[in-house]
Amino acid sequence: MAHIGSSSLLRVLPHPSRCTSSLTTNPPILQTRYQSGSSESRLHPRPRLPRSDIASFAVGSDLLTPPIKAPVSRPLGPDTTRPVSRPSSLPRPVLKANPYAGNYTVTEADLEDTEDNTVVSPGQPSPSLRAPIPQHRRPPFGQRRPHVAAKPSGAQHVFHFTPVESVSIHSDYITYTHEGETSVISTTRLYDNCTCPRCRDKSTKQKSTTALDAISASANPSFRKARHKHTGKHGLLVDWSPESRHASFFPTWVLRAMSDPLHAERIYRTPSFLRQTWGAETLSHSRLRVPFNEMQSSLLQVLEQLQVYGIVVIEGVPTNPTSDQDCMLRKVVGLIGEIRNTFYGETWDVKSVKQSKNVAYTDQDLGLHMDLLYFSSPPRFQALHCLRNRVNGGMSYFVDSFRVAIDLPAPLFETLQHHRIGYIYDNDNHFLRYQHPVISPQFSLANPHSAVNWSPPFRAGTGPLAMPTKDPALAAREELRIYRAVADFERRLADPRYRYQFTMREGDLVMFDNRRVLHARTAFSDKTEEERERESVELVEGEPTRWLKGCYLDGEVVWDKLAVLQRQLSDVKKVTAGST
Template identity: 30%
Template sequence: MMSGLSRLVCFTRRVDHRVGFCAKGIFSLYTRQRGLRRYSSAVSSKNTLEATDPEIACNDNQISFKHTTFENVFLRDACSCSECVDPSTQQRRFSTGQIPLDIHPKSVTQTENEEYKITWTAKEADDHVSVYSQNRLEQLASSSWRYNSRWQFARDTVLWDAATLRGTLVSRLYDEYMNDDLAFKDVVLGLYSTGLAFLRNAPARVDSEVLVEKVARKIGYIKETFYGTSWDVVSLPDAKNIAYTSENLPLHMDLLYYESPPGVQLLHCITNRADGGESVYVDSFYAAYELLATDPVSFYSLTRFPVTFHYRNDGYHYAYTRPVIELDSFYKKPTPEHPPVRIKSINYSPPFQAPFEHFVTQDEGVERKLDFREFIRALNTFEKIIHEPSHQFETKFRPGDVALFMNRRVLHSRRGFKLTSLTESHDNDGNYGRWLKGTYLDIDSFYSKLRELSGL
């Protein structure tokens, strides 16, 4: 049975806001044309201006709409006129930093189209006219709308143990995925919802167009790594990665030694004559929320203690440090749709964990209040949850199967396996006894497609 935290929990990815910088001359041009400047600390005088609609008013130099009073810079920043946002590219023509801090509404009027025209003024800038519809003001006044405009689908996230996943897992035919828009949408939304989806009956062969790449590109662009655009998961002599052996591969996530690990992993089964080799999947978010419910001290220890992951082999040396549990630092206010604690991602990969680099001496632990022994206790508790058999979904690849899973949420592993002969492990002619082709997608590419399909 699932706990209360294991029903429907929504989570988000941190939106990465990047600011483009303009050359000095362009900045000056924007300042003259847009009625903007970099900074002003001047205090404006009070005034009271009202539009014909009683729902909007200008009191004490601020716009009030219904029950919301806007911050002037915020509302001015939301202007989408052709001077502020290019109609063709839909990209902004100004920087928020150019808006004077003393900007305030000079007048507010209602147009014949029931829109609101606000004239903005500031001491050291030209006046600027913005027009907002009622619907736009309602959206800007709603914190839930501002969140849902990017993450409407987040409420459909389902945390699962093995029993729950069997009733919610999306599995479609390969031909449906490639040729039926509704089936394709079903797979993408299902992949987001549970972090795992399957395609069946794909061609179990290798052509000039790599099938797993074709599946991935229907969602978005491929994330190329030092393994290439796609790679073979086969048992090899003198392997440079534990995945390329027949040994048991423990629960892990891929490429956590990258600054930006892949968001989605895809695996296509071409042949599988192995005895054993079952694939195991675990919802790490389910495990983390269970830990939060039963041992919050351990949960927060895993959000703070730095763990270094690395790959140092075959002429490559990658390394990156991150906590086991990463929280979303935005949208902290709890709502009925969103819990007060939202997990951004989990980072767990024992095969690629480096020696600890931080806070492993008593002096460091006291100074930063990060206790190494407390972290070890917390990690042990987390591992007991993910290794609980009832939390693990186990299946075996058949030729033509394609698995898609969220690499920063779903842990995956592979049981050890045996082949009928050594030749099948690494046949020079490609006649492998167990052969998967894999590729990756960036999470940004996946979320772009998800928003498009969700109508956002």
């Protein structure tokens, strides 16, 4: 976003400290810049000064470098040569850096003339954009703009960019229309979305202006249609005021993004963020399993599978070393991003121990559940790496709760959205408690924060329902209705058609959406000595016979990495397409 002056006059004045005697007796030089062929250049000839005065002025104002001799001309043909020109007594001009260049996003040289050079100033006129740029060449007949419809009521001017895309200028706002859809953008919001160096730091990419700045500085803008010479993008040029030396260039795609809240989502996230629900049959047709040796090269596909289906399995991950600091789980997850730390630690072990503080650390049946629902913000993703599995039983199974929720009757769905269940952890010197709705109120497959909350082992004691009634019989019937709704959901979750199950092998690493995919495992027991001999199972003294190592990740970690990988892939495709 840049300040673009439309004036065609460039006044070159000497620095006060460098004025020479010749400048005190002669008027200042006024150099007028016109296009060749302009009639104005014949009407207003450039004033001339003696050569000696020009040279003294140029040297005194530090605009020129020391003299450079002109090269001797070369022959034009076998018999014709140009006469040798004498070296000029004047220094060769060399332009100095523009001291104001850092204040702008684009310069006048970055923009091309357009067919519509009208400057619109709804408020107080802005001198720097007030005069339209003269049109020097009539466009060919085939490129002339067709007749357009009358401007909208109340609009001071309409800039047409394409037959289906236009911007209408009003007193304190603009309207952007694309394919018949019109949205309003106030001049304050327009200013607030400026990304020029003075509004957004180039290094940190953080805003340096506030809402108060946007209100106070957006009162008297001037508008002009422009086209960026290097990118070829059409857009709206806004000069906020001549005093501030601040202007902004908004390409039409930026205006479209400001009008469509999901525009950025479609650029960086579609289709890899659009979830697909699954049942027992459909999940096996996805790219559920990925070999460990392809993990790094296929990281984008792994994260797409994790986001779209909510679960992915990495096969053949080495099971040694097993320490928290050096384990392969930490290295695999490190390819994605930072591990979330909890009071369990960054990584933790799932194994059967005596006097366990958590039902997961037993050999009992562990029904469908989600982890850490006693947190106000439970972790979005979970990873489990199977280090040892030398037991009978212990089959893992998973259910897509989103699929179950979508299949619910509408009245049951709405009841579960409004009913909150309390969860509690009161053990091992920790006390955490929080309530969650069974189905999040803003539930949709397109919302990355949609969640189902279900963890029966950690349910807290229930209190009275908040009902504005003094009728005991009605209150009792309402409580029974809520309990039946929750029980109905539990019954549907247990339907075998929703369940995907398999026995984790040593080296399997499963990652899943902890706010969507319910996980469970059946009870297990150690093999007998005869079974170990028959199956050639070796036990390591001091190691558990079934051992998983796990960790959590926040949703932003996965979504951040996925969006960046998508953008990198898109950039590579653009470069490849351009080279071909």
